Amino acid sequence: MTDALVFKKESRLKEVVRRLKKDRLAMFGLAVICVMILFALMAGLIVPYDTALKMNLKLKLALPSWAGGPAGYWFGCDGYGRDLFARCLHGSRISLLIGFATSIATLAVGSLLGALVGYVGGKLDDLVMRALDIFSAIPSTLFAMAVVAAMGPGIVNICIAISLTNIPGFVRIVRSSVLNIAEQEYIEAARAGGASILYILVKHVLPNTVGTLIVQTTANVASMILTAATLSFLGLGINPPQPEWGALVSEGKEFLRTAPHLILFPGVMICVASFSMSVLGDGLRDALDPRLRN
């Protein structure tokens, strides 16, 4: 019997992968995001981190090398004469890290809390949902900014702040799909068999929400990259000399008239990363649940 079970799981995964492979746009997104992650991981090997911080006033606002700028500076230089390519590349480490780390933190906390309140229900459900109502009534950007201001700048604190703003929505989604599952007969059977709440949650309830979780988390990465960029753009994000895409756009806006390439490159990075993640999310949704495919 165990064999049959394992075989079934494998075939479902294979089927999802097969469907995903057919979706050209989703595969394109996956490829792009993989390349971006690879570049971010190897950033130090391509250009040393010091290059991203080294100022050279002679190169202030230099154009990209292919547009008549100094050789070797593919994206040109910023207002302090720092190599923009190096800053974008090293910025991708921080931006992508924030995007993925916050999504995973949201997934971990949100899915457990959502499954718990959805399954247990009653007073706990009321209490948690009313508390979440309070969180969702606060505009998320402002809430995240206040939390970052209170805890101080830094990547970990930004991640905490952004995750906090996204957990309520995630809890709601997981809760509503758990509410459906909790009514199924196999859950009743497990409960009648004397299984503990935690066992039922981890073994029966959560596995059935995996599709929702994956799709939501992938979509979250895209929106968190945008949120992180907006926070840095507003000046409450990472510490200034450190490069981050949103912060780079913010620095570049001072020179919008004379050197628009300063916002062009980090801006394109933000869009490409966010776009790739959302097409991948769409593809995953269709692959996991073909009924949803329109």
Place this chain on the structure above:
Amino acid sequence: MHRFIFRRLLMMIPIVIGVSFLIFIIIDMIPGDPGSNLLGPGARQEDIDMLNEELGYNLPLFQRYGKYVYDALFRLDLGKSYATKKPVVTEIANRLPISLTVAFNAILFSLVFGVPLGVLSAVKQNTIFDRIPTGLALLLAAQPAFLIGLVLMLIFSLRLGWFPANGVASWKSYVMPMIALGLPYGGRQLRFTRSSMLETIRQDYVRTARAKGAAPRLVIWKHAMKNALLPVITVAGNSFGILIGGAIATETLFGLPGLGSFIVAGIKQKDVPVVTGGIIVFAVVFSFVILAVDLSYAFVDPRIRAKYSGRRD
């Protein structure tokens, strides 16, 4: 129906109290005190202490919060800004209309291009009229509003000089913020409309309408549209919070004296009354938007109307 509205209004009270308490505590945790922030690094400690006392900041946190709630409830007074000494209520009254104008214009703009294109792409599924709008929507939804704003600013104010890049001089000042905020939002709107429409046109009643010989155009616009738009309204209302988030960056970028940029400045200066008051007002506005969405739902859909006027829940 009245009972439903009344109950929903009552539910706002604990939310507003919770929001005020949460924000009060978080802002209090920001390092530093308003006295030294205002007087700058060279100030004498006595002056700092005196200013803090004048602002009422010397009292313990819970005492300050208690006074804040008392003033807010019984005197409709949200305190004075630490930085400008002006009453927060008047500042908000001056700034909220600007933020709301930007937000509602953006919603309107996003609906105006998102909904028709969404319907078009659903009706012409898998043709070029589907692929182009859907691709465009994906691309737009992947943009942060401030980036579109910067590009618009570069083209239409710095290069062409059509619209002002800063401040509120006339209606022209609202055009670029509206587009910057409305485009990414409209991309999402388009996608929702499309999937909602696709689901609806497969329903039995749509097939029935077709079968009895109603004109295809009539079936789409009368039978399907009304039902397909319900989820679209909800999404439009519920993402108001996201929109306000984007509006803050847009306001800051275009130098609009709205509520969002006011609160951002308040966070940076640890101006407790400004941040708490401003966020409470946003929370109330947001709650009213959600209520309005639910009511409009009831207005359009008799099934939901029956549910609201019936027993509780």
